[in-house]
Amino acid sequence: MGLVPIWNPSHHPVSNGAFSGNNFTFTLQDGRKQNLCTKTFTEEDKLLGQRYLCGSRVVQQQETFAQRILASCLAHSLLYRELESHDWKQEDRHTYMLAKAGKRKFDEHEDGMEGKVVSPTDGPSKVSYTLQRQTIFNISLMKLYNHRPLTEPSLQKTVLINNMLRRIQEEMKQEGSLRPVFISTSQSSDPLGDAYQEAQPAFSHLAPSPVQPNDLLSTTPLESCLTPASLLEDDTFCTSQTTQQNGPSSKLPPPPPPPIQPVKDSFSSALDEIEELCPTSTSTEAAATEEATAHVNDDTAASSTHKPEGTQESRTSEPKLMDSLPGNFELTTSTGFLTDLTLDDILFSDIDTSMYDFDPCTSNAGTASKMAPDELLKTLSPYSSQPVAPSQPFKIDLTELDHIMEVLVGS
Amino acid sequence: MGEDVDTRKINHSFLRDHNYVTEGCLDIITTSNADIISTVEFNHTGDLLATGDKGGRVVIFQREPETKNEPYSQGEYNVYSTFQSHEPEFDYLKSLEIEEKINKIKWLPQQNAAHSLLSTNDKTIKLWKISERDKRPEGYNLKDEEGRLKDLCTVTSLQVPVLKPMDLMVEVSPRRIFSNGHTYHVNSISVNSDCETYMSADDLRINLWHLAITDRSFNIVDIKPANMEDLTEVITAAEFHPHHCNLFVYSSSKGSLRLCDMRASALCDKHCKLYEEPEDPSNRSFFSEIISSVSDVKFSHSGRYMLTRDYLTVKVWDLNMETKPLETYQVHDYLRSKLCSLYENDCIFDKFECAWNGSDSVIMTGAYNNFFRMFDRNTKRDVTLEASRESSKPRAILKPRRVCVGGKRRKDDISVDSLDFTKKILHTAWHPTENIIAIAATNNLYIFQDKVNSEMQ
Numbered sequence: 001m002g003l004v005p006i007w008n009p010s011h012h013p014v015s016n017g018a019f020s021g022n023n024f025t026f027t028l029q030d031g032r033k034q035n036l037c038t039k040t041f042t043e044e045d046k047l048l049g050q051r052y053l054c055g056s057r058v059v060q061q062q063e064t065f066a067q068r069i070l071a072s073c074l075a076h077s078l079l080y081r082e083l084e085s086h087d088w089k090q091e092d093r094h095t096y097m098l099a100k101a102g103k104r105k106f107d108e109h110e111d112g113m114e115g116k117v118v119s120p121t122d123g124p125s126k127v128s129y130t131l132q133r134q135t136i137f138n139i140s141l142m143k144l145y146n147h148r149p150l151t152e153p154s155l156q157k158t159v160l161i162n163n164m165l166r167r168i169q170e171e172m173k174q175e176g177s178l179r180p181v182f183i184s185t186s187q188s189s190d191p192l193g194d195a196y197q198e199a200q201p202a203f204s205h206l207a208p209s210p211v212q213p214n215d216l217l218s219t220t221p222l223e224s225c226l227t228p229a230s231l232l233e234d235d236t237f238c239t240s241q242t243t244q245q246n247g248p249s250s251k252l253p254p255p256p257p258p259p260i261q262p263v264k265d266s267f268s269s270a271l272d273e274i275e276e277l278c279p280t281s282t283s284t285e286a287a288a289t290e291e292a293t294a295h296v297n298d299d300t301a302a303s304s305t306h307k308p309e310g311t312q313e314s315r316t317s318e319p320k321l322m323d324s325l326p327g328n329f330e331l332t333t334s335t336g337f338l339t340d341l342t343l344d345d346i347l348f349s350d351i352d353t354s355m356y357d358f359d360p361c362t363s364n365a366g367t368a369s370k371m372a373p374d375e376l377l378k379t380l381s382p383y384s385s386q387p388v389a390p391s392q393p394f395k396i397d398l399t400e401l402d403h404i405m406e407v408l409v410g411s
Numbered sequence: 412m413g414e415d416v417d418t419r420k421i422n423h424s425f426l427r428d429h430n431y432v433t434e435g436c437l438d439i440i441t442t443s444n445a446d447i448i449s450t451v452e453f454n455h456t457g458d459l460l461a462t463g464d465k466g467g468r469v470v471i472f473q474r475e476p477e478t479k480n481e482p483y484s485q486g487e488y489n490v491y492s493t494f495q496s497h498e499p500e501f502d503y504l505k506s507l508e509i510e511e512k513i514n515k516i517k518w519l520p521q522q523n524a525a526h527s528l529l530s531t532n533d534k535t536i537k538l539w540k541i542s543e544r545d546k547r548p549e550g551y552n553l554k555d556e557e558g559r560l561k562d563l564c565t566v567t568s569l570q571v572p573v574l575k576p577m578d579l580m581v582e583v584s585p586r587r588i589f590s591n592g593h594t595y596h597v598n599s600i601s602v603n604s605d606c607e608t609y610m611s612a613d614d615l616r617i618n619l620w621h622l623a624i625t626d627r628s629f630n631i632v633d634i635k636p637a638n639m640e641d642l643t644e645v646i647t648a649a650e651f652h653p654h655h656c657n658l659f660v661y662s663s664s665k666g667s668l669r670l671c672d673m674r675a676s677a678l679c680d681k682h683c684k685l686y687e688e689p690e691d692p693s694n695r696s697f698f699s700e701i702i703s704s705v706s707d708v709k710f711s712h713s714g715r716y717m718l719t720r721d722y723l724t725v726k727v728w729d730l731n732m733e734t735k736p737l738e739t740y741q742v743h744d745y746l747r748s749k750l751c752s753l754y755e756n757d758c759i760f761d762k763f764e765c766a767w768n769g770s771d772s773v774i775m776t777g778a779y780n781n782f783f784r785m786f787d788r789n790t791k792r793d794v795t796l797e798a799s800r801e802s803s804k805p806r807a808i809l810k811p812r813r814v815c816v817g818g819k820r821r822k823d824d825i826s827v828d829s830l831d832f833t834k835k836i837l838h839t840a841w842h843p844t845e846n847i848i849a850i851a852a853t854n855n856l857y858i859f860q861d862k863v864n865s866e867m868q
Contacts, residue, residue, distance in 0.1 A: 031660055069715050132751070136697050150508045152533075155614040156645045156664050159761050163643055168697070393527050 135167055140165050447451065450838055450853035454518035454526065457842040460849055461528055462856055463513025467497035469530055470543065472858075484586055488858050492541060492581040495519045497532040509534055515600050517609070519622070529588070531607060533596040536611055538587035538622065546574040592618050592628045599649045605656040612649035612661060615642075619673075632661060647705050647762070662719060666703030668728065686717070686728050688735045698750040698759065699769045706762035711771040712843070718774055720765040723747060725776050725786065740786045740793065743778050745816040745827045758832050766841040766848075777836030780825065781852045782812055798836060798850045798857040809859075 140161050428862040445466025452461050460472040473491035500509040512532055527541035540591045555561050586765040595613035602609045609629065610619050617632035632649075636642050645664045650656035650777045657673045669682035690699055702722035716737070717728040723744055726736035742763075746753060758779075765776040777783045777794070786793045795812045815824040838851040846861030 017490060133697070136751065136754070139751075143757075150506070151510065152505075152507050152596070154760070156704070157757075158758070159642055159645050160664060160704060163700055164697065167645075167700075 446854040451840040451851045452516045461516045465512040467511030469496045494583040496530045536589040545579045548572045549575045600650045603651045614645040648708045662702040662705035662708040708763040769844040780830040781834040783836045798852045
């Protein structure tokens with residue numbers, strides 16, 4: 001089953017997971033035991049959970065057996081909850097079959113364990129299109145974040161994933177706000193500061209406008225701002241934003257001036273000169289841009305370790321800036337996931353940005369590797385529309401986990 | 412390298428009129444990643460077969476000549492030469508590793524006693540010469556047996572050096588290194604029918620090279636947008652027409668094929684024909700674009716047709732019909748309901764290759780679970796076969812396999828859920844004239860041969 005763990009298990013390391021009866025018991029990192037009622041899980045889920053590990057799915061190395069089972073189960077649990085609460089108004093979406101539903105239909109004719117499963121659906125027709133879309137969206141984002149360190153990711157793959165994200169983004173934009181149930185239900189546990197709570201009404205005012213899809217999407221550039229690739233990119237990015245912003249953002253502190261701008265110019269022009277001297281025109285041209293395409297998110301995510309101390313202030317202000325900018329929606333969506341790329345392409349086509357590459361394996365980037373999935377987690381979490389409070393960045397309380405569990409298990 | 416050439420004979424039947432025998436199974440015992448075969452290619456006569464692997468090695472197999480005792484027996488393929496073609500490199504400017512993995516091998520038409528082939532990794536193409544030596548000169552006047560200069564005082568008489576026979580030695584030497592031509596990853600190389608030029612395609616550009624000139628190439632296709640943000644399509648494969656040296660085709664990640672004529676202009680950004688099939692609305696899904704991405708394109712030997720492979724199908728296109736393919740064959744349609752999982756585990760991005768038989772009547776392509784598929788274009792019959800050591804016994808017939816997609820499961824059927832997606836046959840090759848096929852299954856190479864063919868001869 002192709003559902004991604006909505007809740008990223010690698011951030012809540014789990015050990016000693018085991019099924020017993022209707023329970024899945026596991027130990028959290030801090031030693032607390034957790035019990036997840038799997039009443040809603042079918043035998044097939046468990047099988048799928050097992051298969052999840054046994055080869056048909058490429059998984060993170062850090063994940064343990066139990067974590068992956070859990071992730072799988074959580075994902076399935078989400079699916080079922082969504083199925084149950086679905087209002088079935090989108091009958092015209094049937095062409096978008098969810099893989100599992102299709103398979104179940106077949107399996108009913110078969111012997112074996114899977115055939116006995118009483119699935120909550122009668123067939124492909126009742127599967128939530130929205131949830132599937134959200135899932136694919138999440139998987140796609142995860143794919144953009146995760147790639148083998150030190151190797152160039154396949155451009156073809158990156159382009160296809162980007163196209164997928166763009167398509168879903170476009171669709172969400174047209175449909176307006178269509179947020180999956182599980183996201184809105186956990187809205188209550190919003191741990192964010194008052195400032196962000198205040199911002200909330202502003203969003204709901206934007207009547208038919210696709211604010212929430214935008215939120216999901218804008219998290220990517222948003223995260224970029226949280227952990228900018230470099231002062232340069234960051235500043236230029238933010239200034240380009242500020243030039244177009246109005247309203248709510250104006251009360252926020254202005255982004256710091258781009259102090260290294262001249263340096264960059266001379267550098268890039270010098271590189272241009274070098275390039276002109278180079279006889280093989282095809283070889284050097286846009287060497288960095290390819291990389292930029294693929295690393296857009298990773299670059300920025302990992303680079304915080306390189307960031308000078310003095311920029312702390314700007315970092316905290318940027319998420320606010322971005323987030324409280326419903327007005328810049330068009331800007332954000334038009335540039336989509338390649339916002340950084342644009343800049344890279346224009347300004348840094350000849351500059352090596354690879355030192356900012358996201359590399360989960362090297363030790364000095366350890367913080368970065370934790371960060372990226374966490375950011376992703378946020379995009380998947382109910383707080384995706386909000387930036388995380390800067391004082392406790394990238395940390396989600398265990399009570400939230402409990403809450404998520406509650407929502408998932410629905411007991 | 413720990414190779415073990417398995418010379419067991421294995422039969423298996425393909426349809427009624429094709430019965431293939433395993434010629435050999437090269438089994439590389441070690442299971443390190445470096446041994447995974449990444450490309451397979453017969454030469455123009457079919458007597459040599461080259462494989463490249465992830466470790467940058469090229470292994471060449473030669474078909475043993477027919478013996479006098481068994482004049483009609485087909486020669487087996489045995490290892491002829493092994494050499495390291497590419498080494499891992501590091502791009503210090505971009506701080507990225509350049510893998511040594513051999514992406515493609517192409518043989519050059521043989522022009523003298525030596526054989527030549529091109530091999531490429533992500534960035535660098537190399538021309539190798541493979542030659543034999545079975546004689547060595549002896550009796551030099553100024554050099555001793557080991558090649559050292561003699562002390563001139565000891566030279567008292569002159570002699571004529573003679574050639575003495577020696578054990579056959581296969582020498583492989585790098586002749587040309589075509590570097591710095593590609594910013595992106597090279598996915599295809601193709602030798603032109605003029606035998607003087609070849610092209611190399613990466614994700615966004617196609618370059619034309621002369622085989623003798625390494626420091627210059629001509630860019631013939633460039634689809635890189637001015638702003639990389641606008642990039643939505645990449646080049647996935649490219650090939651020259653087998654007879655017309657001015658024509659070539661390249662495929663894209665959006666499922667289209669573009670035929671270009673180099674006579675039209677130096678830069679062939681403007682195709683002369685665009686082959687594209689409109690999307691079937693009943694099969695539309697999130698993954699429509701990804702599964703329509705063409706992973707391989709091959710001209711038929713006649714030059715009339717093109718064969719393309721996308722994720723779920725193989726298609727035969729007539730060069731004269733742009734609107735839709737002539738024939739479409741489902742390779743593993745049962746995966747259509749599993750695309751989400753396959754997307755999640757990245758299998759959906761697997762690049763399966765496809766191959767024509769010598770007479771362009773049968774096509775072959777790989778699938779998962781070490782299965783490969785053959786489609787007879789005339790009878791419209793198809794078969795699924797498995798390349799595996801376990802199911803292969805000497806001279807036994809390989810049973811056609813069947814994947815169960817619902818309804819009653821027959822004995823020996825395999826259910827879709829038990830398919831092993833880590834065992835995939837991406838690379839296949841067909842002998843240019845005979846019914847001999849080479850199948851790369853991760854780190855094993857299987858060579859099958861038509862049994863009827865061999866017995867009738």
